[in-house]
Amino acid sequence: MAITSANQLELLQTAEAVAREKMIDPGLVIEAMEESLARAAKSRYGAEMDIRVKIDRKTGRATFTRIRTVKGEPELENYQAEMTPTQAQQTLGVKGKDYVVIGGMSQPEGEDEAPRPIRRFLLRKPTELDRALAEGVDQSAPPAEGDELVDEVPPVEMGRIAAQSAKQVILQKVREAERDRQYEEFKDRAGTIINGQVKREEYGNVIVDIGAGEAVLRRNEKIGRESYRPGDRIRVYIKDVRREQRGPQIFLSRTAPEFMAELFKMEVPEIYDGIIEIKAVARDPGSRAKIAVISYDNSIDPVGACVGMRGSRVQAVVNELQGEKIDIIPWNDDQPTFLVNALQPAEVSKVVLDEEAGKIEVVVPDEQLSLAIGRRGQNVRLASQLTGLDIDILTEEEESARRQAEFEERTKLFMDTLDLDEFFAQLLVSEGFTSLEEVAYVELDELLVIDGVDEGTAGELQARARDYLDEQNRKALERARELGVEDSLVSFEGLTPQMIEALAEDGVKTLEDFATCADWELAGGWTTVDGERVKDDGILEKFDLSLEEAQDMVMSARIALGWVDPAELAETDEDGEPAEEEAGA
Structure with missing residues (x-):
């Protein structure tokens, strides 16, 4: 098949049709056609030649040109696509006046390389357009390094193999353009909800048609008891969009905490408007969830707004999540208060926070322990995820036993180190003394408030504590030097x-x-x-x-x-x- 015998306008029409079908730029399709024709020409004229094809966007006429770049003798590598300034001058001399010089700028190869002026010697009879482009360009100057000699060559006859190769190039380019378009369309939609249609299931993963392509809902991102059949409509959360070698990969989720937050944003106008903010979400997908909300308008109750009239708003989210129970909790900047809210419906007697360790102890009545922990530890686990703290739950009886053990341990410490009887050691512990250092270096007045302690007794206590500490310091220093x-x-x-x-x-x-x-x-x-x-x-x-x-x-x-x-x-x-x-x- 000869390119010259083809209907040139039909070429443009084909490009337009493919572009519309794939929703890509028609220019990309034409560029793919140009590359495929250039490859076919290289197979005819020689693979080492630099042959380029330009299709006129208005007429569809394809122009085949051979490019030879002028380089210095040491840099010359490809004699089919490069020539020295002397060879270029000889070529022009043979051609006589049958060329025109057009000014232009080189295309930089690297990011740091700036474009530089070049001249293109068109080795054919100049047209009116060529003369217009050649205005202001020195026609008499000889070729220099970087200039290009452009020679028009006859169109090629495309045989079966060449036509098949051209088809593959066009398909590949169109596929790449389609992938780029799909990635550009969805890269900014990560973190949003989209509706799709189930196409098929592969090894437990659900392939979802999202209109402009396919996305995957992995097995671990599905709610446990959900099952889908081809053709089912599904609402999913776009968790991630990645550009990979095989094309853009769109990963979906129905178990992500953000999915629940986005569902509430759709159902509760106050959240969408920013009056109410979702501060934290914790989920056990398909079973139970906790969501913490705060209102920036004192006249609006954040929990009531999320529940809705007769529970209509929260019920819509529950139905979408296959009956997942949702606890809506008011947010509080005070972590212990927030934790008490998060452990609902259990009642909390006392909270002890260790901010440095990121841990918190919660004391609950004995009958509330199972409720606070929840089924298989679910309630305390979700509360921990919601607050970002490690939670230890104790009953009042367990806490009392622990406090008693600490009291006895400190009492024994003072009895053994200060040579005190049990009653006097217990007095020290009851007054809040926890270590020998506190006894040894505390202000004397703090010891005098203890019943039965005068200045002489207080001084003797501090002397004994300091003597014991000095002896321990001496032994520790000796051991360190050893x-x-x-x-x-x-x-x-x-x-x-x-x-x-x-x-x-x-x-x-x-x-x-x-x-x-x-x-x-x-x-x-x-x-x-x-x-x-x-x-x-x-x-x-x-x-x-x-x-x-x-x-x-x-x-x-x-x-x-x-x-x-x-x-x-x-x-x-x-x-x-x-x-x-x-x-x-």
Whole structure:
């Protein structure tokens, strides 16, 4: 088949029809046709030749041209597509006046390369258009490196193999353009809800027709008891859109917490308008969920607005989620108060929050324990997800037993170390003393408030406590020196003998060793692994050292060693940037 015998307008009509069918730019289809014709021409004239095809967008006429770039002798590699300035001048000399010079700019190959002026020598009789384009271009200057010689070649006869190859090129280009269009259409729709139609099921994954392509609802993103048949209508959440080698991949979900939030946004106008905000969502898909909401208008109850008249709004969401029970909880910035709300319907007697560890203890009446934990731990698990805290639930009886154990332990500590009888030791514990350090270094007046304690007794208590602590410090220091601790670490301000002993047992024996430690290695911290918080034990954690204190101590050690300039550190702090890159997990 010869390209010259084809109906040229039909070529444009075909491109338009394909573009409409695939919803892509007709120009992309024509570019694919140009590339396919160029490949066919190369198979006819030679694969090393730089042959390009241009299809006129108005007439459909295809022009075949051979391009030869002018390069220096050392850079010459492909003699079919490149030539030296001398060869170019000889070629033009043979052609005589049968060419026209047109100015232009080169296409940069890299991002950092700027376009530069080039000239194109058209080796054919110039037309009126050529003369117009050639205005202002020096026609007499010889070819230079970077210029191009453009030679028009006859159209090719397309045999069966060439036609098949051209068809494959066009299909490939159209497929790539269709994929790009699909990705551009859906990349900004991630995080929204879309309606689709089930096409088929593959290995438990549901393939959904979303109009402009296909998306996949993976098996683990389906609500457990749901089943679908081809043709079923389905509402899904676009969880992720990725550009991959095989085309854009659109991943759907019905179990994501964001799916529930988007459903409420559709059902509750106040959420859509921003009057009510969804602060947190926790789901056990298909079974139970908790959603925390807050209202920015004092006249609107966030929980009542989400429930709706006779429960109409929340029921619409429940029906979409196959009967999933939903607890709507008012948000509170105070974490203990919010947790009490999150554990509904269980009643809470007391809450003890450990902010540094991200843990919270909840005390409930004995008869409320099963309700607070929920079926298979569901209630406390959802409350933990909602608040972002690890929750320990104790009954009042268990908490009382634990407090009694702590009371007895501290009583025994004072009896053994201060040589006190049980009654007097219990008095100290009852007044809030928890350690020997508190007894030894507290203001004398705080001991005098204890019944039966005068100045002499108080002084004797403090003397005994200090003597015991001094003896413990001496033993700890001796043990540390036996382990090889250097004086640079012993004399470092802020470290107690017990701390130095603990560091030595862990292999930290010099100030340099201490300065290389991270704050979390000293104070401990928490790391999230596979969605669960895991405890990292610190060397000095048992001494109640905080992350901030550990950070300050490590920085002081680095300054003392000359590793850090205090002046530069002060400048960094003034700029508002953190002086220490390390942080506890």
